Amino acid sequence: MxxxxxxxxxxxxxxxxxxxxxxxxxxxxxxxxxxxxxxxxxxxxxxxxxxxxxxxxxxxxxxxxxxxxxxxxxxxxxxxxxxxxxxxxxxxxxxxxxxxxxxxxxxxxxxxxxxxxxxxxxxxxxxxxxxxxxxxxxxxxxxxxxxxxxxxxxxxxxxxxxxxxxxxxxxxxxxxxxxxxxxxxxxxxxxxxxxxxxxxxxxxxxxxxxxxxxxxxxxxxxxxxxxGEPVDMVLPERPPAPSPGTAPVAEMREVRSASVREVSLLVRPGEIVGLAGLVGSGRTEIARALFGCDRVESGQVLFGGAVVTAASPRASIARGMAMIPEDRRAQGLVLLRPVLENVTLPHLRRFSRAGVLSRRAERAAVRELVERLGVRPAALDGDVSVYSGGNQQKVLFAKWLLGRPGFLILDEPTRGVDVGAKSRIYQLIVEIAAAGTGVLLISSELEEVVGLSHRVHLVRDGSIIAEVPGPGTSVDEVLQRLFEVGATSPGTEGRP
Ligand SMILES: Nc1ncnc2c1ncn2[C@@H]1O[C@H](COP(=O)(O)OP(=O)(O)OP(=O)(O)O)[C@@H](O)[C@H]1O
Ligand SMILES: [Mg+2]
CATH class of the missing domain: 3.40.50.300 (P-loop containing nucleotide triphosphate hydrolases)
Incomplete structure (x- = not known):
């Protein structure tokens, strides 16, 4: 057929x-x-x-x-x-x-x-x-x-x-x-x-x-x-970790929200910090509280050392932060608009000179990202709605990378993308961190979080139960600690 x-x-x-x-x-x-x-x-x-x-x-x-x-x-x-x-x-x-x-x-x-x-x-x-x-x-x-x-x-x-x-x-x-x-x-x-x-x-x-x-x-x-060709699925090497004294780009201090309990964490420029936990453990909710999507009931969120007062996703974006959400179809793309527009929507300022949009600069920047991510079809003018599931995801990625955020939250960045795109995304994560962006990485694929992060926080029931270094920690070790002692067992996870 x-x-x-x-x-x-x-x-x-x-x-x-x-x-x-x-x-x-x-x-x-x-x-x-x-x-x-x-x-x-x-x-x-x-x-x-x-x-x-x-x-x-x-x-x-x-x-x-x-x-x-x-x-x-x-x-x-x-x-x-x-x-x-x-x-x-x-x-x-x-x-x-x-x-x-x-x-x-x-x-x-x-x-x-x-x-x-x-x-x-x-x-x-x-x-x-x-x-x-x-x-x-x-x-x-x-x-x-x-x-x-x-x-x-x-x-x-x-x-x-x-x-x-x-x-x-x-x-x-x-x-x-x-x-x-x-x-x-x-x-x-x-x-x-x-x-x-x-x-x-x-x-x-x-x-x-x-x-x-x-x-x-x-x-x-x-x-x-x-x-059509063999690929190597090894993870790229992490960029060098920033020194422990470096001032954090984003920080949570004993934050509580509807589903987060007393979470403290910080991410330094150039650092990749992982959140590992089972689906439903509260990883996404921690990210949402940090980014201003959910109301913080007590505790503080700091960006660049300053306490955030009127938190909202919009305010976070204005401060140069970005979040690629888990639920991409609902939260990320305007399906009936072209790829080009979806990618550049939050960044129009950057391509304007005295209020005039430079179409050429815009196209060139988007084309480069689209090629690096392997978005297909690579044409920039087609509506996003006709793209396959995985390709829509790559478009969303391009959208937030184009802004060169100072801090980036990635919630399940490789879910639904194919093996080729996966290794491209790994490469990109490492490169943006090497260029100074602080990254908070959430993934259910433990190989991914452990293999890319400098430090990994283990999350259970909306709180951080431990921190382990990325290098030298095995996936089995993380799994064991996630299931350790009491609270939840694998069979009842995520349910009351
Ligand atoms: N309704 C549509 N209108 C136009 N093009 C479409 C439409 N549906 C799919 N396509 C195109 O057809 C091709 C195949 O898409 P399809 O969704 O079948 O891919 P897929 O193998 O399921 O990919 P994925 O792993 O990303 O889900 C893609 O190039 C896609 O852009
Ligand atoms: Mg599909």
Missing amino acids: SVRFGSTQALDSVSLSLVEGEVHGLVGENGAGKSTLGKVIGGLYQPDSGELEVFGRQVHRWDTRRAQEAGVVVIAQELCLVPALTVAENVFLGRESRTLGVLRGDLRGRYRDLEKICGFGLPPDAPVHTLSIADQQKVEIMRALARDARIIVMDEPTSSLTADESDRLHEIMRRLRSRGTTVVYVTHFLDDVLGNCDRVTVMRDGRVIRTAPAARETKASLVEAML
Whole structure:
């Protein structure tokens, strides 16, 4: 099948066969066409040419309704829940019109059954808009299961889940497989692909490079097929640490907010400080309190040694600080505007001389960043909405790097980006720190936080429980300390 969007050939004569009762991995660089292929399978996009056969029958017309009737369900990369409805209502949405309003008794029973399988522990009566992105992702997964689908396409379903929750999802996949359900698993976590899929299809530039049994692939063979060349995934070397006497660029002193408890930390110019913790441990909330997104109830935030009084994200930006948030789609980009505009929006001053915007300087600066990050397509004038998930992320990165902030908060900077972009982002983090920016780095990938940071704070339940040096500390050590003594165990993390 082929699918074209304007000048982009998103799918170029792609052939794919799915076997009943298999978990089929789908991997490829950002923009390779994975989501597009998933949407064609789910009837959301119509192919320009090609043939589709479903359960042995040639299909001439295929749309979302027909797909659903045939038992084909897609969990899209961009979540599509109804924010005002409750968790349970969303799970059964479209199955039962009567679920709107009060959940009927039998549905409550069905919800409990589903919960037994998933074990996500979501509050069934909470409106979905009150949930974190990770929890919303779980609602999507429950909804797909509620539909008794025969084919489920999961487009990066684990991108906001903890390691523990991902394991549970993999367990669910195995159970689905044993029932004869087919799962198409799109992800950038190659270890998960190798460990959980029966077969893997690698895509590059809208084409299928190959489909092979997972047992015959390795991480290196997948990466090479995805990129067309082998890449080295070693982390770049940290820049030299600033001397301990250097005045901090950003500091928190015994800060309390709704979800942060007595947090003190500081970041010096040129220093990379990591926050390691489980999803839900309060890492993001610490960053939000520091950046002025959440109200600080007591304690102090200091930028450049001065106590911040009227804190707000806007005020922080005005002081030369930047934050790349975790929830990028909702917080970072204006989807219906071009790339160029999205990147330069906060920096128009810099490109103006006496009030006149220098279009040329603007374009040149953005082009350089776009090339370094490998944003594709590299054209600057297309709306951001048509970019693939990972490429939107790179655009957001470019937006904040362009401002050369004095202090930068990165919340999960490599989530959803492909292996090539990952190593580019690592390189950039190290370079901006070497140029004097203080960086606060949050990541669920412990290799990343530990391997890039000078110092790492371990976060649990909204407070910092320990500090370890980045160099010389092993990931196992950090994991052990995060799970140490009492409070939370891996199985109950993030839940009351
Ligand atoms: N609605 C659209 N309009 C125009 N172009 C689109 C649209 N959807 C996707 N594209 C383009 O098609 C190509 C494939 O995109 P797709 O979303 O399938 O990539 P992907 O493999 O899922 O990437 P990622 O890993 O970043 O999610 C990209 O170049 C993208 O910009
Ligand atoms: Mg995608």
